[in-house]
Amino acid sequence: MLNPAEMEASLARLDRFNMSRTPNFEPRRAPAIPSFVAAADAGLLYMPVKAGPEAEVRAWLGALGRGGLITDFVQKTLRQWRRKQGLHRSFTVLRHPLPRAYAAYRQVLLADADLRKLLQKTYRIDLPAPDAADTDHREPFLEVLRWLKLYLSG
Template identity: 55%
Template sequence: MNDKFDSFVVFAEMRTGSNFLEANLNAFAGIACHGEAFNPFFMGYPKSEPILGIDQATRDENPKKLLAAIQGQQDALGGFRYFHDHDPRVFDTIIKDQRCAKIVLTRNPVDSYVSWKIAQATGQWKLTDMKAQKVAQAVFDADEFSAHLDALQRFQITLLNRLQTSGQTAFYVAYEDLQSVEVMNGLARYLGVDEQLEALDKNLKKQNPSPISAKVSNYDEMLEALARLDRFDLTRTPNFEPRRGPNVPSYVAAATSGLIYLPIKSGPEDQVLNWLAALDGVPREALRDKLSQKELRQWKRKTPGHRGFTVLRHPALRAHDAFCRHILTTGEGSYRQ
């Protein structure tokens, strides 16, 4: 018997990497994830067998029977994946149950939408053999994406609020975290399972590894549509980082070499910029700065083999530089102005 939890739920959405997360959870002997147990169209997985002796007809009539079976599983900690459009009759029971561990898996909604559109076009929702890979481009539909984003955000905000008001916390996993065996082992410890994995599951393959610009047939149209949206809402899912984008206008690209410098304030900026200009034998004015994200993408595409870098300065030296520039002085750039 698990001292921490009786069951768990993975709150996720389509094309967020939930199949891969489940495969790694099921690699632990003490964990059993039963797929999309409350998907209204199938049970667990398409064309799958009953779960713990409960068939789909029984579940559809009374979903809490299946929930009780998963909670009562004796040989492992039972759980399932739950999406925003799954059976709402079990949501309240799940969210109120403090003995049910909550895992929240998120992915950039643009990436998940594009992946979903490609899967719709190819009919390929999982890939275990790269030889069987099907390739297609997504067609971005602004109205459809807006509705998709709105549904995801409303569910995530509801989920966050319910956890907050009931005094619970969840284990948050981003799509990018799925490639970390350390994160998977940390998740197991959160669930109360002491077993550790040596490596991640290798059966599932990433279906669309190319950059998003190559995956969308109307990419420029997509960029225009996204520019009209509130960009801060694009990632409005529970997280613990400030919602900000990269400070691209501060990046400085070499005149001809494939190098781009990412400055850190109060670092050795002047020395690095002088070196970067001297590298191509040009004055500092020839360096490219104040790039937009679009211009940065264009520069990367036109500069094969490019490399980005920064230069660190000792924290004490950075603090001293900032003190001299902004506090000690009363001139331009000081905090007294």
């Protein structure tokens, strides 16, 4: 070794495992702005969460004022609405994960025939008819939760 100090400095900068670049495993998502709902004359902007109590909040928001609801925002119209409102509040409504999962189960899984077939054929989850009694959904819902846990854990 002729230059140990130079070698040490060079090796100190070496990023053998590429740790300087943090990987991003989250899928790219489009902005949720088109799903935002505003009360026309109340200065409130609702940002819904999927499988949340969207219908109830929309009804409450629509009853607040006389102007109705404003929907189908894009970046530009949202910016214009915010400027026009001056003081305003943006909010969302969260639901406990279990009722949210059950709402998604009822809204999506039971309504989407292709997804039902996939779960029944591939994962052997016996889903009842969408109009079946709630007691008939208990075991299939638990099976879907087990499948969802495995699916989300990779």
